[in-house]
Amino acid sequence: MSQTKTVEPRPYHHGDLRRALVDAARRLLEAEGPSALSLRAVAREAGVSPAAPYHHFKDKSELMDAVAQEGWETLNAQMAEAKTRDAGPHQLTALGITYVCFARENPALYRVMYDMVREKEALPEDAQSNKDSAYCMVRDTMVERGADPAAETHLELATIAAWCGAHGLAEMAGFKQFEHLKEELGGERAFLDAVLSHMGLFAPKHGAC
Amino acid sequence: MSQTKTVEPRPYHHGDLRRALVDAARRLLEAEGPSALSLRAVAREAGVSPAAPYHHFKDKSELMDAVAQEGWETLNAQMAEAKTRDAGPHQLTALGITYVCFARENPALYRVMYDMVREKEALPEDAQSNKDSAYCMVRDTMVERGADPAAETHLELATIAAWCGAHGLAEMAGFKQFEHLKEELGGERAFLDAVLSHMGLFAPKHGAC
DNA sequence: TTTCACATCTGAGCGCTGTACAGATATCTT
DNA sequence: AAGATATCTGTACAGCGCTCAGATGTGAAA
Known part of the structure; x- marks a missing residue:
């Protein structure tokens, strides 16, 4: 989103939290069903704080x-x-x-x-x-x-x-x-x-x- | 909305809270959409405490x-x-x-x-x-x-x-x-x-x- | 290299939710 | 009149989406 040294966007801290969150969500979805798919649960599954997702998704x-x-x-x-x-x-x-x-x-x-x-x-x-x-x-x-x-x-x-x-x-x-x-x-x-x-x-x- | 002198099963306090709750739910549903349809909102609309519905519905x-x-x-x-x-x-x-x-x-x-x-x-x-x-x-x-x-x-x-x-x-x-x-x-x-x-x-x- | 701007993440907190439970109150039965 | 029971309230708890101030890491400019 900012520099262009390498091919990929090169994420910052986590690696690629956006990807990790979507993956976590799909994992949860398959394992626990749609009703278990809370934002907090996804963050937990991805190993980050409940507020972290808000830097990658509006809501x-x-x-x-x-x-x-x-x-x-x-x-x-x-x-x-x-x-x-x-x-x-x-x-x-x-x-x-x-x-x-x-x-x-x-x-x-x-x-x-x-x-x-x-x-x-x-x-x-x-x-x-x-x-x-x-x-x-x-x-x-x-x-x-x-x-x-x-x-x-x-x-x-x-x-x-x-x-x-x-x-x-x-x-x-x-x-x-x-x-x-x-x-x-x-x-x-x-x-x-x-x-x-x-x-x-x-x-x-x-x-x- | 409260009394019923007539034929019906003769409810206790409210009149017929079960009916009133379903009506309140339908009113809310039409006015605010499905996302506004919380149990508490329905109870509020019907004028009772949030716990009251549990005497008429399991959940x-x-x-x-x-x-x-x-x-x-x-x-x-x-x-x-x-x-x-x-x-x-x-x-x-x-x-x-x-x-x-x-x-x-x-x-x-x-x-x-x-x-x-x-x-x-x-x-x-x-x-x-x-x-x-x-x-x-x-x-x-x-x-x-x-x-x-x-x-x-x-x-x-x-x-x-x-x-x-x-x-x-x-x-x-x-x-x-x-x-x-x-x-x-x-x-x-x-x-x-x-x-x-x-x-x-x-x-x-x-x-x- | 140092500095700075900024992207990212955390922790605490707000108001909401569904639900549980103890106690108050009204009604039905005796 | 008394007791049983159905009904409703108040309080409480954990979990939710979301916000915000502050800590922390990162890339670019000096």
């Missing part, structure tokens, strides 16, 4: 934003990997499954991610512009699978609809009421597959019912 | 559950009204719109409702059994609109898919990124309609794309 929500941001980047990466892994006609379904599985495997992180999104009332800033964002990946895949890229509004609406469905499923997949369906269908994965295909947006061309 | 989350429960009942009622109002072929869409509009008009309450649901990892207990629940209403409407009631699994999956989509849209409809779409389509209502119809679950029979 608690800014620290949470940093954690959430990393979550979005991880999600983007997993979606990209899924897209290259499955290039067949069910690519969209594969993306949907990947999205929901990410949420199911990182429930605490997913919650922090959407806490941020709800607070800001917006997806991450670059969601619609960054080619590598999950959102753009879904939209592009729709085009590759036959949607007309000239019908911009139509395409955008379809992407939003898919995103809404995936997010809804991500939040509800774990509900107790659906246990018997999972058993009947042979596991959670099959359940997710079935619900997604009922959304009619993730399977290329066989409508809804 | 804060039980009070929140009561608020959320009322929210679900209000939602159920509005869905029922919508169903009788619009009995045409777009009944399902009307239900979807009603759901999302409820969430958009009562954002704080909707959040408390889903806080409960996320905590319990389940929809309200009677969601799948109570005929008057929004969930059953959607499922029944699907049958009335042509779905095969014998294909139970299929029907259940379609209902879940629709619910997921509606919930996703309820949470995302206010996002800043979608402002231009709302303008282009001529208002938020048209936007909701468009996204819902892209889900392919709310319009009876014209697939997705």
Whole structure:
């Protein structure tokens, strides 16, 4: 931020407290869940005083934003990997499954991610512009699978609809009421597959019912 | 606000503190938003000491559950009204719109409702059994609109898919990124309609794309 | 090298929170 | 009239987000 002797910003006392705090937060999040994620607990976990974080984050929500941001980047990466892994006609379904599985495997992180999104009332800033964002990946895949890229509004609406469905499923997949369906269908994965295909947006061309 | 000469269970000191607390909570929720909804603030609003609520609720989350429960009942009622109002072929869409509009008009309450649901990892207990629940209403409407009631699994999956989509849209409809779409389509209502119809679950029979 | 400016971290403290508990008070039962 | 019990208050405690004055380390200027 100040000098340019070496390549990196070269931190001062701690090493890189900002990084350490975000790491500590993610560790706590995984170990204790979102309710344990207090600023003081994070500082404790990182081995600094409760006031130290305020030199790197304006307030608690800014620290949470940093954690959430990393979550979005991880999600983007997993979606990209899924897209290259499955290039067949069910690519969209594969993306949907990947999205929901990410949420199911990182429930605490997913919650922090959407806490941020709800607070800001917006997806991450670059969601619609960054080619590598999950959102753009879904939209592009729709085009590759036959949607007309000239019908911009139509395409955008379809992407939003898919995103809404995936997010809804991500939040509800774990509900107790659906246990018997999972058993009947042979596991959670099959359940997710079935619900997604009922959304009619993730399977290329066989409508809804 | 204090006396009750009438039929009711005849409470002791306050009148019906439990009721008063839930009312106070809803008042606060609407006026100050969900972050202002502390147990102490609710007690203050109701004019009692911070410890008083503990004689009516095990802890804060039980009070929140009561608020959320009322929210679900209000939602159920509005869905029922919508169903009788619009009995045409777009009944399902009307239900979807009603759901999302409820969430958009009562954002704080909707959040408390889903806080409960996320905590319990389940929809309200009677969601799948109570005929008057929004969930059953959607499922029944699907049958009335042509779905095969014998294909139970299929029907259940379609209902879940629709619910997921509606919930996703309820949470995302206010996002800043979608402002231009709302303008282009001529208002938020048209936007909701468009996204819902892209889900392919709310319009009876014209697939997705 | 000494000095200085400043980034970083600590410790104490404020007002808030959820919750516990002992004691006061009102109501119901006998 | 007396006792049991439900209800409410006052006080207290630990934890929270956040602020601020002061200590401490660091890089740049003299």
